[in-house]
Amino acid sequence: xxxxxxxxxxxxxxxxxxxxxxxxxxxxxxxxxxxxxxxxxxxxxxxxxxxxxxxxxxxxxxxxxxxxxxxxxxxxxxxxxxxxxxxxxxxxxxxxxxxxxxxxxxxxxxxxxxxxxxxxxxxxxxxxxxxxxxxxxxxxxxxxxxxxxxxxxxxxxxxxxxxxxxxxxxxxxxxxxxxxxxx
Amino acid sequence: xxxxxxxxxxxxxxxxxxxxxxxxxxxxxxxxxxxxxxxxxxxxxxxxxxxxxxxxxxxxxxxxxxxxxxxxxxxxxxxxxxxxxxxxxxxxxxxxxxxxxxxxxxxxxxxxxxxxxxxxxxxxxxxxxxxxxxxxxxxxxxxxxxxxxxxxxxxxxxxxxxxxxxxxxxxxxxxxxxxxxxxxxxxxxxxxxxxxxxxxxxxxxxxxxxxxxxxxxxxxxxxxxxxxxxxxxxxxxxxxxxxxxxxxxxxxxxxxxxxxxxxxxxxxxxxxxxxxxxxxxxxxxxxxxxxxxxxxxxxxxxxxxxxxxxxxxxxxxxxxxxxxxxxxxxxxxxxxxxxxxxxxxxxxxxxxxxxxxxxxxxxxxxxxxxxxxxxxxxxxxxxxxxxxxxxxxxxxxxxxxxxxxxxxxxxx
Numbered sequence: 001x002x003x004x005x006x007x008x009x010x011x012x013x014x015x016x017x018x019x020x021x022x023x024x025x026x027x028x029x030x031x032x033x034x035x036x037x038x039x040x041x042x043x044x045x046x047x048x049x050x051x052x053x054x055x056x057x058x059x060x061x062x063x064x065x066x067x068x069x070x071x072x073x074x075x076x077x078x079x080x081x082x083x084x085x086x087x088x089x090x091x092x093x094x095x096x097x098x099x100x101x102x103x104x105x106x107x108x109x110x111x112x113x114x115x116x117x118x119x120x121x122x123x124x125x126x127x128x129x130x131x132x133x134x135x136x137x138x139x140x141x142x143x144x145x146x147x148x149x150x151x152x153x154x155x156x157x158x159x160x161x162x163x164x165x166x167x168x169x170x171x172x173x174x175x176x177x178x179x180x181x182x183x
Numbered sequence: 184x185x186x187x188x189x190x191x192x193x194x195x196x197x198x199x200x201x202x203x204x205x206x207x208x209x210x211x212x213x214x215x216x217x218x219x220x221x222x223x224x225x226x227x228x229x230x231x232x233x234x235x236x237x238x239x240x241x242x243x244x245x246x247x248x249x250x251x252x253x254x255x256x257x258x259x260x261x262x263x264x265x266x267x268x269x270x271x272x273x274x275x276x277x278x279x280x281x282x283x284x285x286x287x288x289x290x291x292x293x294x295x296x297x298x299x300x301x302x303x304x305x306x307x308x309x310x311x312x313x314x315x316x317x318x319x320x321x322x323x324x325x326x327x328x329x330x331x332x333x334x335x336x337x338x339x340x341x342x343x344x345x346x347x348x349x350x351x352x353x354x355x356x357x358x359x360x361x362x363x364x365x366x367x368x369x370x371x372x373x374x375x376x377x378x379x380x381x382x383x384x385x386x387x388x389x390x391x392x393x394x395x396x397x398x399x400x401x402x403x404x405x406x407x408x409x410x411x412x413x414x415x416x417x418x419x420x421x422x423x424x425x426x427x428x429x430x431x432x433x434x435x436x437x438x439x440x441x442x443x444x445x446x447x448x449x450x451x452x453x454x455x456x457x458x459x460x461x462x463x464x465x466x467x468x469x470x471x472x473x474x475x476x477x478x479x480x481x482x483x484x485x486x487x488x489x490x491x492x493x494x495x496x497x498x499x500x501x502x503x504x505x506x507x508x509x510x511x512x513x514x515x516x517x518x519x520x521x522x523x524x525x526x527x528x529x530x531x532x533x534x535x536x537x538x539x540x541x542x543x544x545x546x547x548x549x550x551x552x553x554x555x556x557x558x559x560x561x562x563x564x565x566x567x568x569x570x571x572x573x574x575x576x577x578x579x580x581x582x583x584x585x586x587x588x589x590x591x592x593x594x595x
Contacts (some may be wrong), residue, residue: 071192143211
């Protein structure tokens with residue numbers, strides 16, 4: 001073995017020890033399960049950046065509806081424009097820019113509102129209306145059939161409320177519920 | 184049922200119709216088994232790349248493996264998970280003990296480095312989707328002058344320093360934010376990065392792997408590991424006959440010519456230059472330390488908390504009258520501004536410390552680079568530069584000895 005090979009062996013051994021050190025430094029708190037991005041709906045301020053900051057053409061953030069919190073109001077402030085002409089499903093009365101909320105009569109005087117997810121762009125206009133004047137049952141969530149799980153979420157980077165964090169992949173949602181701040 | 188959230192409108196009972204309240208539809212996150220599959224694919228691809236590059240010496244095999252990697256790690260996995268980005272997660276995990284690092288990320292961060300210690304940069308050759316993509320578009324290689332090559336390659340060291348500063352201080356992952364090719368794998372992204380990606384790919388038709396050579400921060404680490412690798416790319420399978428046929432083979436200026444006769448130089452000047460550079464090294468390191476501390480303060484402004492603290496300070500002092508979304512959230516939280524300012528100062532200190540370390544690193548890199556350029560080397564054969572070679576296997580077939588080995592006719 002010549003001098004050069006010997007030096008290489010020594011340095012390679014040192015590098016392996018170094019990498020082992022890094023491994024030891026991170027492995028203690030390593031997470032066997034993966035994590036995914038999710039919005040804390042209680043922190044969300046409905047700024048509208050979710051619709052524009054996602055790396056996907058159509059954001060991975062969608063509005064979801066916690067039906068058990070909903071008042072089933074006839075005049076839904078998440079569904080209707082602030083001063084609607086009539087309380088019907090005509091486009092000019094709707095707050096949603098893409099008409100992604102479906103309004104369905106249940107029984108007098110209750111209406112059920114559900115999200116047509118492919119149409120939703122995650123703009124949070126309905127969420128704002130519902131949270132300000134209603135029960136706050138409409139809220140935003142990152143949909144994991146769409147999210148590509150970027151190493152650093154570009155919406156999280158832009159979020160003024162610091163509402164987006166990584167959560168365990170086994171519990172990938174943070175839905176609102178009637179029990180309040182559910183964890 | 185306990186009502187913690189005050190419902191303005193009580194939920195109805197539906198006594199008439201007995202309507203059932205629907206639940207949530209929740210598409211599951213990516214299964215853990217698929218994450219393990221990613222690691223398995225990485226291990227297999229690394230092994231295959233090492234075998235193809237060093238044992239089989241097969242360019243064709245590497246091209247096919249490269250296409251697979253672009254499809255799997257690129258278009259299918261949308262460029263995330265990626266070894267280049269993982270150094271940031273590891274840096275953050277080392278500095279912030281509350282940050283939990285998934286095992287998959289550790290594997291992607293460390294395995295290619297371990298492999299590089301034994302087989303060189305085979306990860307770059309055909310496993311990394313960024314490298315493989317650029318390798319596939321390289322159709323008309325042009326030589327970059329050596330002086331420019333030395334200079335531009337330093338950029339990657341600076342980029343690595345910056346990326347580690349930002350990651351370790353919690354200021355964000357700039358490698359991911361400014362990744363030029365991930366936009367291509369996803370077929371979407373912000374306009375500037377889409378344009379940068381396309382420009383780099385078009386440039387890559389003429390200049391081999393511009394990202395790998397001049398920017399890739401992970402390539403820096405792989406290059407260092409590869410410089411002490413046990414096995415390495417050898418242009419000739421037997422003995423070099425100094426035929427010089429391989430001289431033009433490498434599009435990445437990673438093939439060092441043989442230096443047999445020492446160039447006619449004044450030994451005295453050489454020694455003096457060397458001495459000057461040895462003295463310069465600590466000066467460069469000290470300058471790096473100083474500049475790093477200064478730039479740390481400037482770089483800290485990118486951090487969310489520092490940004491917010493500056494904004495709140497402006498609002499408190501009455502310099503600005505309007506508020507931002509972030510400052511509204513802060514005011515609504517009722518936290519006293521002093522707490523925010525104290526936290527901002529703490530973060531700023533972290534940046535200054537990290538900036539100093541990065542400055543030392545950059546000073547050291549420049550100093551050692553100059554030193555290595557001033558040291559006279561002797562090399563009996565044409566051989567691959569261990570730090571630069573990405574094991575693409577292009578050079579093999581330029582060697583007449585290789586053609587003989589394969590039983591092909593040697594062109595006269």
